Structures are given as C-alpha cells and as structure tokens.
Amino acid sequence: MSKTEGEATWKDIEIGSIFTEPGSTREYKTGDWRSQAPICNFKRCIKCGVCQLFCPEGCVEQNADGYFEANLFYCKGCGICARECPTGVITMTEEGE
Amino acid sequence: MGQRVGIEVSLAIAEAVKLANVDVVAAYPITPQTHIIEHLAELVANGELDAEYIPVESEHSAMSACLGSAATGARTFTATAGQGLELMHEVLYVASSMRLPIVMSVANRALSSPINVWGDHSDLMSVRDTGWIQIVVENGQEAVDNIICGFSIAEDHRVLLPVMIHADGFYLTHVIEPIYMPEQNEVDRFIPPSRYPLPLDPDNPVTMGGFGPPYIYTEMKKAQEVNIRAAKEVILEQWDKFGKSFGRYYHPVECYHCEGAKTLLLTMGSTGETAMAAVDKMRGGGKDIGLIKLRLWRPFPFKEFRQAVRSAEVLVVVDRAISFGGPGGPFFSEVKSALYGEDNRPKVVGFVGGLGGRDITVGQFENVVERGIEIVQTGSEQEFEMFGVRE
Numbered sequence: 494m495s496k497t498e499g500e501a502t503w504k505d506i507e508i509g510s511i512f513t514e515p516g517s518t519r520e521y522k523t524g525d526w527r528s529q530a531p532i533c534n535f536k537r538c539i540k541c542g543v544c545q546l547f548c549p550e551g552c553v554e555q556n557a558d559g560y561f562e563a564n565l566f567y568c569k570g571c572g573i574c575a576r577e578c579p580t581g582v583i584t585m586t587e588e589g590e
Numbered sequence: 591m592g593q594r595v596g597i598e599v600s601l602a603i604a605e606a607v608k609l610a611n612v613d614v615v616a617a618y619p620i621t622p623q624t625h626i627i628e629h630l631a632e633l634v635a636n637g638e639l640d641a642e643y644i645p646v647e648s649e650h651s652a653m654s655a656c657l658g659s660a661a662t663g664a665r666t667f668t669a670t671a672g673q674g675l676e677l678m679h680e681v682l683y684v685a686s687s688m689r690l691p692i693v694m695s696v697a698n699r700a701l702s703s704p705i706n707v708w709g710d711h712s713d714l715m716s717v718r719d720t721g722w723i724q725i726v727v728e729n730g731q732e733a734v735d736n737i738i739c740g741f742s743i744a745e746d747h748r749v750l751l752p753v754m755i756h757a758d759g760f761y762l763t764h765v766i767e768p769i770y771m772p773e774q775n776e777v778d779r780f781i782p783p784s785r786y787p788l789p790l791d792p793d794n795p796v797t798m799g800g801f802g803p804p805y806i807y808t809e810m811k812k813a814q815e816v817n818i819r820a821a822k823e824v825i826l827e828q829w830d831k832f833g834k835s836f837g838r839y840y841h842p843v844e845c846y847h848c849e850g851a852k853t854l855l856l857t858m859g860s861t862g863e864t865a866m867a868a869v870d871k872m873r874g875g876g877k878d879i880g881l882i883k884l885r886l887w888r889p890f891p892f893k894e895f896r897q898a899v900r901s902a903e904v905l906v907v908v909d910r911a912i913s914f915g916g917p918g919g920p921f922f923s924e925v926k927s928a929l930y931g932e933d934n935r936p937k938v939v940g941f942v943g944g945l946g947g948r949d950i951t952v953g954q955f956e957n958v959v960e961r962g963i964e965i966v967q968t969g970s971e972q973e974f975e976m977f978g979v980r981e
Binding site: 515 | 687688810
C-alpha cells in the first residue's frame with residue numbers, strides 16, 4: 494500500500510493487507526489520541542534524558558540545544574515523562590486550553 | 591483412478607495430506623481428530639512424508655504455528671475438533687485476514703459443557719464467520735477428495751484463503767470405508783507446488799498482520815469479503831478440474847431426487863447418507879420428496895441454493911447445533927434468510943437434533959418430514975422444534 498491516510502480504496506489493499514513498504518507506520522499520527530500535552534520549562538532541565546528513557550512511545554527527541562522534548566506528532570499524552578522527570582520540568586496540560 | 595481400499599477415514603485423511611505433499615503439520619491431539627494427526631506423525635517419523643511435524647502445546651499454538659509456516663510459503667496442514675477449534679478461534683480470523691492458504695480438517699464435535707466428545711455441528715457453526723472457506727463432507731471418499739481439492743483451492747492465486755474440511759466426528763472419522771485413494775502422480779499433477787506470491791523473505795521484507803486503524807480497516811474488510819465471495823467460482827472450477835482428473839464431481843449444493851419435488855429435506859454432513867435412505871423409503875411409499883445436501887458452507891452458494899429449492903413448497907431443515915435463544919438452528923436461519931427476498935420460495939421449517947453424538951435414524955427423518963408438512967399445513971410455524979428428545 495503506497496497511498497497515504499484516507500486515500501486508499503479497498504482495491505488498493507495488498508493480499509492479506511500486507512505492508513510492502515517498511516516504516517509506513519511513521520506516517521501514522523498517534524498524536525491525535527492525546528488529551529493532555531507535556532509542556533516543558535527547560536529552565537529546570539538538567540538534560541539527564543530520563544524522560545526519553547521512560548517514554549513508552551519512543552517519541553522524546555533531543556533538540557539542537559540538547560534539551561529533551563516530545564514529538565507531538567506521536568506523543569499520546571500518557572504523562573509518564575512528567576511523572577519521572579527528577580526536576581519537574583514537564584507539566585501535563587489539557588489540550589485546547 | 592487409484593485403488594479402492596478399506597481404510598479408516600481418519601487414516602485416509604492423513605494419507606490424502608501425505609499425497610498433497612505438505613511441508614508442515616502443526617497440530618494438537620483431540621478426540622475425535624486424534625487418529626488423523628497420529629497417523630501423520632507416524633508418516634513423518636517413518637520418513638514416508640518429508641515434512642516438519644510441530645507437536646505444539648495447544649490448538650491456539652497449532653494455528654499460530656500454521657500462520658508462520660504458511661506465511662513463508664510452506665504447504666501447511668492442521669486438524670482439530672470441538673473445544674480445540676474453539677481454543678484456536680481468535681487465530682482463525684488472522685489466518686483468513688492474512689490470506690494464508692492453510693488446510694484444516696475438522697472432526698466435528700459437540701461443545702462443553704457437559705463434556706461430550708461425540709459429533710454434532712456446534713463447533714462448525716461457531717466458526718461460521720471466521721472468513722475460512724468451509725466445505726462439509728458426507729463420507730470418507732469426499733473427505734479424501736476435498737482435502738486434495740482444499741489445497742488446490744486454497745493456493746489458487748485468485749483465492750489464497752484457508753480452507754476447512756468438516757467431517758463429522760466418529761460418524762466419519764472412526765469408520766472404515768471403501769475409498770479410492772488417488773495415485774501420487776495424479777495428485778502431483780492436480781496440485782502444482784505452492785508459490786505464495788508475497789512470502790516472508792528476508793531479501794524482500796514485508797509486514798504481515800500489521801496495524802489497521804479506522805481510516806483503512808473497513809477497506810481491508812471489504813477486500814476480504816470481495817475475495818471470499820469471488821472464490822466461489824474458483825471452487826467450482828477446481829471441483830470440475832478434480833472431476834475431470836479423478837472421475838468424482840462435487841457441487842456446492844447436491845440434489846437427490848429434488849427436481850420438481852414438493853417437499854425437500856435439507857442436510858449438511860454425514861446425515862445426508864441416512865437422509866438418502868429415508869427419502870428412498872418415503873418415495874417408495876409414494877411421497878413427493880427430495881433431498882438437498884449443502885456441501886459448500888462458506889462462501890454460501892446463494893445462486894445454486896435458490897435454484898435448487900425454487901419449485902418446492904416445503905423445505906425441512908435439519909440442524910445439528912442450536913443458536914440458544916436465537917431464531918432457530920444456525921443452518922436453518924441462514925437458509926431462511928437466503929430465501930426471504932425470493933418471490934417463489936418454499937415454507938421453511940427448522941428442526942434440531944443429532945446433538946452430542948445422538949444418532950438420527952431413517953425413522954426420525956421420516957417423522958421430521960411428516961411433522962414439517964403438518965406445521966406448514968396448519969400454519970403453526972415456530973422458530974424450530976427439537977426432535978429425538980425425551981419430553
């Protein structure tokens with residue numbers, strides 16, 4: 494299947510719904526499952542990377558300044574990073590507020 | 591043509607699997623399927639069948655191992671019955687959705703509780719919607735022939751679906767019948783080597799059984815439904831090809847004296863043989879009756895079935911399973927719904943019997959037919975009636 498989300502018809506489905514292109518789930522936005530977003534106050538950040546280690550989605554990336562930040566395209570808003578951060582950098586905030 | 595031998599049907603099924611030259615057998619023993627897979631284990635152990643035999647720890651694992659095996663393109667067989675079929679239930683959907691051409695022999699058995707190892711169609715009906723092609727056989731010869739046809743149907747690139755061959759537990763599996771066993775070279779010609787189009791292959795990686803979120807799941811299911819519906823024509827083609835090669839022809843709906851008959855009896859599976867004797871007897875007594883035996887349960891042969899019952903006035907359906915609190919036996923309610931939109935259709939009456947290995951006799955078939963006609967004449971139709979039960 495090569496068509497992107499919402500375009501493929503049933504006639505485009507490969508035998509047995511097989512995916513022939515590797516990594517196609519990268520295009521799948523799991524970020525819209527989220528009801529709370531992790532908001533960071535990097536003033537307190539010691540760049541330890543604990544949030545990245547604990548993120549079950551594997552969506553925490555290090556930015557150019559060396560801070561760790563969730564990729565909101567994938568982040569499902571579970572809040573584990575906020576719970577585990579030793580210096581309280583991350584606050585879970587309701588989406589849409 | 592092959593030689594006609596006296597053989598237990600279970601062993602004959604195993605021999606047919608050997609003739610189909612399978613690569614992998616993954617199975618767990620359960621009555622009344624046991625002799626099939628025991629004999630296959632012997633054939634592999636003795637070096638008569640060059641296959642991988644995986645003695646798994648449960649039926650759930652048996653079907654799971656079959657998924658992996660079939661996904662690599664290996665010709666794969668398993669067998670089960672009753673509770674075993676229930677235990678592999680969730681994996682059955684995966685096999686059909688992933689379009690893996692596994693062939694499974696089911697020795698139809700009642701479901702617990704109470705524990706009952708004997709035959710009925712409770713297990714068969716519970717897997718109705720799993721997306722497998724389902725063929726129900728009436729005797730040992732049909733079991734052997736349809737195991738062989740099963741592989742040719744399943745592996746046809748227009749089909750690529752798993753196939754269940756249902757044979758009634760004990761009534762068929764444990765009896766010795768005279769069976770024409772096809773010759774190896776004939777079977778080799780009939781089933782070409784398996785060439786699964788998109789197998790698991792490290793050089794050409796694909797993802798099987800991936801993620802199907804809401805934006806694509808419906809399209810995936812539509813593709814699956816179109817595929818199994820279209821498979822019917824291929825099944826007919828393969829049966830016809832089998833007939834031309836081996837001289838035995840199979841049809842989705844088998845008719846016995848049904849042309850023009852006012853009353854028709856409808857059965858599925860081994861009871862068809864007893865029903866034929868009952869129909870002979872009743873016709874001898876001047877009754878205008880015929881018999882229809884449904885061979886192809888999925889995909890349901892709507893066209894052939896409607897055609898076969900078109901001119902009848904009464905259709906008496908015999909189920910060997912109950913849909914508790916439902917509209918009748920599952921077989922009955924499907925048949926009734928298949929006919930609902932027809933202008934010319936018989937009155938359909940449903941009976942449930944032959945549960946958990948209780949025999950259905952010729953006399954009972956006669957009684958059921960009499961009662962069916964009476965119900966139609968008096969307009970006293972209910973959802974269904976049970977027969978052969980002590981009141």
